[in-house]
Amino acid sequence: MMLEKILELGKNIAKENDYNKLFGIFLKGTTDIANCDAGTLYIYKERVEDGELKKYLCFASTINHTLKQYGGLEGEKLNLPPVIFSDTNASSYAGIHRVILNVDDVYKDDHSIWMGPRKYDSITGYHTQSVLVIPLIDKKDDLIGVLQLINCMDKDNNVIPFSKEIEKIIFSLSSQVAMILSNMLLTNDMEELLDSAINSLVNAIEAKTPFNALHTNTVTGLCDLFVDYLNKNSSEYKFSSDEKDVLHMAAQLHDVGKIGINDDILNKPTRLATRIDYIRSRFENLRLQLLVNKYEKNDPSMDNLVTELNSDLEFIENVNNAPFIDDAKMERINELCNKKVLGVKLLTDEEIEDLHIVKGTLTSKEREHIQEHVVKTVNILKDVKFGKKYHDSLIIAGQHHELLDGSGYPKRLKGDELNTQTRILTIMDIFDSLTASDRPYKATIPVEKAYGILCAMVNEGKLDPKLVGYLRGFIDELLAKYGNLDGKIAKTVLQIKKEEKELKEKEKF
Ligand SMILES: [Fe+2]
Ligand SMILES: [Fe+2]
Structure with missing residues (x-):
């Protein structure tokens, strides 16, 4: 029975790709295997505050069957203040000294680290007795987090000490999950590095086009928000987080080729x-x-x-x-x-x-030169190792001026040759170009008129009718929330994305 539970947990841990969901799976699995009443999983975090490195244990997931308190089990964030990483509490002590703590009764142990559970009991009416604390350490000997299990029970639900056998099993599982979390963190760091490097490149390119400086970031923001809207409001479009990331990267890259376009033509006012x-x-x-x-x-x-x-x-x-x-x-x-x-x-x-x-403002020769930016995008980036995940981003970026009826460029692709992500990028690229207010050579087109132009392009067979249909609801949602958006699409989208980013940074901790 226990072996089955261990194997099941091992399988569930290995197949979960969502960092936050892994916390709940691991805590549920280990409390079940140890047959204990409560448990908490903490994740170790560091951050610089006022020039000083501060260390914390942050609540990732928690279970208390007696008090019926559960949190962080489905990947949701726990809004509990982090625990200061110091010798004053048991979890931090185990993390700092890399030791397993296994006590039969916290009330019979004089060590000051057990004052915390006693204080917790006096507030909640709970009774903490046996405790098992295990640091999660990866193969580089870095601390990833700390698992604390409380009140192991026998088959009659009497609280008993955690056995040595359970300690060994939970320790082994903790090492396994530490390794997986460490790899996920590394992947996350790499993705953040890639995203920030690409973003710097984009900002450098957009600085070349002062009349169009917000274009790439606005198109990227529109794609991100529209995909979220489709995931929430449509039954036919469901994008995984990887698919969303691929489109985000494609949007970031789509006009990189403008770096090879003559500034005088690119900015011809x-x-x-x-x-x-x-x-x-x-x-x-x-x-x-x-x-x-x-x-x-x-x-x-x-x-x-x-x-x-x-x-x-x-x-x-x-x-x-x-x-x-x-x-x-x-x-x-x-x-x-x-x-x-x-x-x-x-x-x-x-x-x-x-x-x-x-x-x-462009002659046909100048327009042809600007249209070369799509081919240049692909040529500039073709040797960059984006990895398996982002392989399609460059393909999508290279197709953002193709149209469903084959009248686009550079390859005159049509219909099924253009996937959903490409179709979204094309629509958002046009939508931003129409509604942008920072281009001296054209008047700002009001949102409704821009939408009308997109609909006319649908009627001509150039754009995807379903996606442009959903764009209506997406625009209406923005209008309901932010009021008149004429000349303010870029500003609004960038503000939403900025707030989302700030929230994400806050949630990280
Ligand atoms: Fe373009
Ligand atoms: Fe563009």
Whole structure:
């Protein structure tokens, strides 16, 4: 019977991937094997406070059958103040000195470390008698935590001492779980290191694009929050924490290739960008020359040419910043192409090309150059060893401009070739680009209009209809909580993610 329980616990411990759930499984299993009434599992933690390293034992899970008190058994956090790591209490004592404590009756042992259980008894009315305290130590001799079992019972529920046999069995199981927890902590540390390294890289890249500096972090935050929303509100989409991490990493990486894109093109704020300054000085020179001619040659017709020149410059300035060029404007641009004043061509070939941009600020050549960022993302990162877990992140990142109807780039993939995570990343990338308020070359699009554009893209077969359908509920949830979000999507998402991170840091302890 006991062997079965030991084997069962060993199996359950080995297959659990959730660090917090492991605490409860281990405590439930060991209290059951030892047949005791109560127990607590503490996890050892260190943190720097005011420049000083402080050590604590934090409550991970607890059981007291008599008092019917249970906590931390399903992976939930226990909100109990940590125990100071010092010789004054039994659990810390066992951890500090790496010793097993096995006492038959805490009331018959004079050691001061047993004052704690006696005080606990006086407050709760419980009666602590036999106690087994075992430090959880990994193979590097690092303390991982401490297990404390209370009141071992015989088959008639009389409290008896913990036998040597039980002590050995629980010690062996504790060593096993210490090793697993240590590996999990190491994996967790590695993942945090990877995430922070990628985040630094992203921030460095986004510093290159001052008009678009929040894009990657906003898209990542939107993907994270949307996946949480789907897990909570849909029956058809269920993402495991690994799948969520893979999408998070893909979102972080998706625009890394922008590092290889020419800054002047990436940040081009208007059609002509800095070329407008050359045009202004060229026109100014011509105006001066016309004035000189007027007086030197006594030619009043020069005045008309100056007026015409002023009007042309005003028109060019207007076209430079216009969101869209209509046919009438295009006709006048075409007239300006070959226009000369005093034998000087008003516009160069590059300036003419810029003025012919119908919508946006980029020529087709410049747009193609920017589109190369997807291929560059894959090329820059292809040799990074992301490991098995994140293998798909780079694939998803490399597909974020593909569309379901095959009209995207760079590979013109379609339909089933694009998985759910890729489809989410594509939607969020577009949603942030539309709603962003930090881009001088485009007006901020209100949230409802942006959603309408996404719906239109669904109708064209470009985006996933179900996911965009769920996006409606996701947006409504945000609107209900934060009010009008026009121009504030990025700020709101980043604030939510910041608060989530702070909470996670707090919960760690
Ligand atoms: Fe992109
Ligand atoms: Fe993007």
